[in-house]
Amino acid sequence: MMNVIISSVSGEKISDNKCRKKLARKLGLPVRRVSRGHAIRTRILKSEKSSWTYTNRKTRSDAITPDTKKRIYKFWCKPGISRPTGNKIDIKRVRIGPKTYSSHMTHILEKTQTDVYLDFIGENPSIKIAQRMxxxxxxxxxxxxxxxxxxxxxxxxxxxxxxVFKSCMEFRKKLLIENEPTECYSTPVYDSISDVVNATLCEKVDGSHNLQCLKRNCSDCGVKILNFLPCELDVSDTAEFVKWEKFENVSVNVKGNKTTKKLMLVKKESQVGELFSYFRKLIETFLVHQHRATWQNEQFQNLVRNLPEKQCVCVHDFSEN
Known part of the structure; x- marks a missing residue:
């Protein structure tokens, strides 16, 4: 009973202002008793029960039963519906009373709210509830x-x-404004990397591109089918200069008056032809890397979803890899 009383007066400001001794002196209690009450209060306000209590009382009591609310609450937190962000600083707080807050790890949805609602109705056909509620x-x-x-x-x-893609498309967009509209059809301004990549590949078969196309071994597709404006490939002295960025090994000073090489994104200013030539070079090898990265991510997600109990997945991330 004493812990309940002490917890009720041990708010967050007790810890923030470091005034436990003053509170203990006014209450005539040991400081350790006040600290214990504060710890109990903090543990309760960060518990799953505290989060559920806030959600339970947030809606009208005459709308749906507490049992239905609890089922909906648990459904939102199900694997496949939402997941923790994995970042320990992603904590969501909500005020549940005067100077009283409940906190919980942030979850992000795996699908849209409409899809979540339809899944819930499909699994619980006996529950009649509108999407808004x-x-x-x-x-x-x-x-x-x-x-x-x-x-x-x-x-x-x-x-x-x-x-590099962003710099190229910005230059092309500015260039096409000054040219005839008919030239826009052969040299479009691509909205995304996927658009320009797909323009260099054959049509998908069974939902995916052929591996030979990705490796640039196909004679029917490749960077050669991309159209460029003449001034985009100009490297003469009269060519327009543009600003862009690329990775280069840069010498940097370290401790002990030593110099080492470090891979950094360097700002450059050169003829526009150099920018587009480098862009074409990147497209040649980018697809294989993208395919490999996508496959690795799918395998990693599959391992995490099917991870047995008492086992873990280790990720080794190497800098400048």
Whole structure:
């Protein structure tokens, strides 16, 4: 009973302001008793029960039964519906009372909210609930996926190809404004890397490209079928200069008055022909790397989804690989 009383007066400010001794002196209790009460309060407010209590009382009590709310709450947290971000700093807090907060690890959705609703109705046909009410019962720590939550490859090849592609398309877009509209059909401004990559490949067979096309061993496709404007390949002295970025080994100073080589993204300014020539060179080898990275990611996800108990998956990430 004493722990309950002490917990009720041991708010977050007790820890923030380091005033446990003053509180203990006013209550006439040992400091350790106040610390124990504060620990109990913190543990409760970060528990699953605290998160469920907030969600349970967030909706009208006469709308649906607590049992249905609990089932919906658990469904939002199911594997395949949502997952933790994996980042320990992704903690969602919500106010449940005066100077009282509940916290939980953030979950991101694996699919859209409409798909989640349809899956729930399919598994629970006896429960009649509208999508709006279903979404109102969503736990506060579950949110849609954002671009930064997606698992992407950040290696040299992807980063460099992305920045070179962006520079090329910006130059082409500016160039086509000054030319006749008929030239736009043969040299389009691609919206994404996937668009320009697919333009150099044959049609997909059974939902995927042929491996020979990806390795550039196919005679019917390749970088040769891409169209470029004459001024895009100009490397003469009169060619227009453009600013872009590429990876290079740069000498940097380290401790002990020593110099070492480090791979860095370097800003360059050169003739536009040099930029587009490098762009064509990247497209030649990018597809095989992309295919390999996608396959590795699929295998990793499969391992994680089917990981046996008491086993773990180790990821070895090498810098500048």
């Amino acid at each position: 279903f979404e109102r019962c969503k736990p506060y720590f579950v949110r849609p996926v954002r671009p930064k939550d997606r698992q992407t490859c950040c290696c040299k090849y992807h980063v460099e190809f992305k920045t």
